[in-house]
Amino acid sequence: MRQSRQQTFTTIYNNLSYGGTLRRSSKGRGARPLSSKDPIHLVFKVNKFVVKRGLRSPRNFALMTALMKKYSAKFYVGVEQFSIQRDHVHILLRGSRRSRIQSFLRVVAGQFAQTLTDTFTKRREGASVWLYRPFTRVVKGYKGYQTVRNYIQLNEKEALGRPYSKTRLRGLSEEQLRELWT
Template identity: 70%
Template structure:
């Protein structure tokens, strides 16, 4: 049996290394999830606001996300380089040793967080779904995109802590502003 290559898929180059999230609604995000054990991966989990009262930054949800993240990143040998928990979504920059470990990490992290949050370990959850979309993932190719994603996640974390939001957040930041971002 031949192994399927990503280059054989008819995916526009803009979305070649992306999968999930709102892309699932179109044919662009319905192929195999591109994952890499060499390159970092930007993950985004978007929560349904109705299902999570108080948002993900509430004390219970925030500590729960941290515990689940630490536990399963160690179990599946996934290095979480950076993460930011917002009110309705979570950004992560991760690296994994194997594709199967990354797949299991994403599946178990989402499932365990949702089950623990809704206290439905043995019963079926009757309320609204916890996750709004499937996790969005993007393989980061190259150093400049890697730096951009790191700065973006850092900026999101600072905005969650009270920094004012701006539409032109990462466009045109000077070197001094980038240094200030990481202080």
């Protein structure tokens, strides 16, 4: 039986995302889709019970920023944009090879968790620092790229004090988008 056009598009879109809560469904249990040509939207979600002060505390913010800078240079991964929230991090990145992107994901998450919980000097047992596995989505097309960039910028502005809106990016005028980037 032949699939309709809409079902094919949905299947393609689902194959571009991985991690997060998708791991609970059967759709999210394949290989992580990564692209060396297209940008990747990456989200790390932290466990609030383990990281009490959140990622916006000065120590954790500086730690996460330093780790991203250090390991993006080491693995030749370009971090185009990032936003560190209280309980999650958004990163828009590009990499030249799949192995380098995977190494970046693994090392940044591991180094942050080890430094935060001080597992370099002592053994630690208990809840994990990360709530889910990192969520990644391959961003296809210019419109999708602009949407992700605006979304990450909006998250950063909200972390700095902009009031939260339920509609968020839906229906923002050109003037509001310009204000978002100033």
